[in-house]
Amino acid sequence: METYDPQAIETRWQKVWEDENAFHTPNAGPGTGNAYFVLEMLPYPSGTLHVGQVRNYTQGDVLTHFHRRHGKRVMRPMGFDSFGLNAENAAIRDGGHPRDIVRENIKKIRAQMKRMGWAIDWEREIASHEPEYYRWTQWLFLQFLKAGQAMRKEAPVKWCPKDQTVLANEQVIDGRCERCGTLVESKMLEQWFFRYTTYADELLDEMDLLESWPERILAAQRNWIGRSEGAELLFRVDELDIDIPVFTTRADTVYGATFFVLAPEHPLVPKLVAATEQEPAVLDYVRRTAAHSFAERENKEKDGVFTGRFAINPANGERIPMWVADYVLMEYGSGAIMAVPAHDDRDFEFAAKYELPVRQVIAPVDGSEPELPYVAKSREAKLVNSEQFTGLPAPEGERQIVEWLGKRGRGRPAISYRLRDWLLSRQRYWGSPIPVVHCGSCGIVPVPEEELPVLLPEIEDYAPKGKSPLESAEDWIRVPCPQCGGEARREADTMDTFVDSSWYFLRYCDPHNDTAPFERSAIDEWCPVDQYIGGIEHAVLHLLYARYFIKVLNDLGIVGFREPFSRLFNHGWVDMGGAKMSKSKGNAISPDDFVREHGADALRLYILFIGPADARVEWQATGLEGMSRFLRRLWRVALEVAAQSPEEGPGELAHKANETIVKVTDDIGRRFAYNTAIAAVMELVNEIARDPSAPGARFAVETAVSLIQPAAPHVAEELWGRLGHERLWEQPWPTADPSLLQRETFELVVQVNGKVRDPLEVPADLPEDELVARAKESPKVQAQLNGGEIRQTIVVPRKLVNLVVN
RNA sequence: GCGGGCGUGGCGGAACUGGCAAACGCGCUGGGUUUAGGUCCCAGUGGGGCUCACGCCCCUUACAGGUUCGAGUCCUGUCGCCCGCACCA
16 A cells, blocks of 8 residues: 655645645625634744744644635735844844845745645735835824824833843833843833823723633733722922822822822922932932832832922821832832821831831721731721721722812822833834934924835944944935925834734735725725734733724724734643743754654644643654654555445444534634544544444545544645545535434443443433433442432433432 | 632543543553564553452542532632732832
8 A cells, every 4th residue: 555655745735735826815805705814923033933833823724724614715814023133133143134134034934834734825925024014014103193192202211231222111021121131221211102001991991892812811911001090199398389199099098198209210309309408318319229220129128218308298287208219110100109108018118117107097897906017998997097087998988088189179089000101112223214304493204105115224233332223324314304304314213013013914904005004995804803823922012012003093094993803812832841932042843854754744733732722832742653643544544445445324433423523623613622623533533444344434534534634734635635536625614414413322321329330322212211210220230229219310311310329 | 919820640631511530642561463673453551459250349630628419620728830910009
């Protein structure tokens, strides 16, 4: 018998699919129906693919085939997130232009993807570094600018001293740069921001529109947005005519405020201490704090310095000392707090260090004496030492105090968010230029849309210098102002690559459009994405940015929906040596050797079989052999069955095959349980192998081949041909024959006191009382009953009988 | 501290709605085919006990309770692990 030769089979079919453009799905216009958009997250073209990424795209591939064969017009595109530091750093390290590095990498990855046999519509390929793409990234930026959603502002920002660029909040992990691990510093800089925070409530509330996002992602986003309801209270600075607002979630504790703290970066600090005895000490403290990285600041013991000033507590008129301390953050709330040491851990720690007074104003309702700090805020806690509010439950006390202060103009309910605006400018070369011009007389002027794209200039030296390398492109940077024609300079910063990936799925719908980013009709046909697949690492990065982007575009009337990704599946990553497999960790395993030795089908099957699709798994190459073994067995059995004259008839194999159809369809379509789907087909093949000449064997083999096709399309296609058929990739998905799902008998589980005593084969149509009678007849059951009296009989139709005795 | 999740053989895992725990695969053991190795085929493989044997019994899903005729699955508590956020007022 001819042996299974995966190399020959796979390259043959890959050529057929390529020649036929088999997986291109053209636009058919909106309302055509049946459109289904399968999308995996945009890959970053660093080097070559590893098996962890193979997992992502193989899962998407199974769904692509599955939905195609259910009659859907599936769009399954591919592209590359090709701007960014990775290519730029490689260029600095090894020489060469980032563009050439990216081009090389994309070429290699594309070849690997084709060799994996993934059903990708290559006619829609995009790459974010190409002018044809970033022209429209720039165009979208201008729409945001017009709408007031993009702006320049000075703010305390995170700065990576190694990459020499600012970072978005989301790119700082444990106080370190997400990319290089360097401790991140704080700088006060004027930068470009998207007004992310204006959409905080929509980003929270419209989570209801998401059909099946994993709870952990939603939780991470809720957590990241960090909405908290409280109040803003006004404290007057004694002897100065200045009011300073504070945000608090514990207005119920206002009578316990014994001191007041400002962040070192608070703009009023210099004014408070100007020309006072405390000025040198305070300014020195502010300077020393600025020199600390965020991580250092978080981990050190709290300290601070007295300003010499006092604030007036708006509730009781008390004079309380004002301090500057680094445990108060300028970025949150108003950058100043009322400190209530009796009921806040941090304030308590600070008060203990500087021997500041502690006054308890909340106590348990049961009258017990709590250990301080006592942070309870519930109906179990009541106010004490709080003048007319004493005795109220804490939540009610809060409400009344805010209302009372409000009437006197000293407070109001307020909401604060942890979310900060999205800092989008980067002082680096390899990104899309921000399409504006700085003019001495007109200020910031957008580049006219018809002049887009603003092309990246060619420069010699990409090395980061703390300001954008584009500054050195003198010819490029000097331009006449589009408004007044006077001398002006181009914006030299480039955009965060997350801007590129916030809209790429829209471009797939109309990838070659050169007069607009996309036709609205193309978007209406395909979007939102029906099934998005990607790793959890983008929980609060890409996934939140893209949601924001779409909401703005929807409000601008550019797209007709609120949420970009209807359904999201988070695949688990692949570990190697106990750590997540990645290029940067140096533990990446290339698929190439496995493809060469066992074939793409075996690797595809194995990566699906290795564990539940959403679980993290450890890479173990030994399991791959089992998949090769299975494919050889399938090959042998199929050829053997193909060679014999068909002996049809609904035997046991026909039942088994129909049950397998039901199981596999449900596993793939509803549960994303590719591992058990494959196990089910294996079971069927094992069953056929026991007697390939049994009745129904041919039907069973064809079913097995058809069901395994989304996971192992090459061998399935080859065997389908040898079984006398054609073009399996276009065949309708098999449906089960209900009459063959019915069996004449079933195995009745007979229990005594809940323990299985005798499984009995009985006719399917036996009435309940007959089932019980059969159960009682069983000698094994009789032995267990031991003549005892049956107190209760439980019958589960078509499953079991449970006899309960004393 | 807050939030999300997990704990099943030597290993990866299955058991979806409470109904035969360990499907499927890896590994291992024995046997067959083969000049040999590999491939391939057959059988076995959670623990303990009884039996010459066919078989039969008991225990077992981190631990302790609970609900139920029946719990890996539901509830309470404990222990352990993973992930995200964290000086957010």
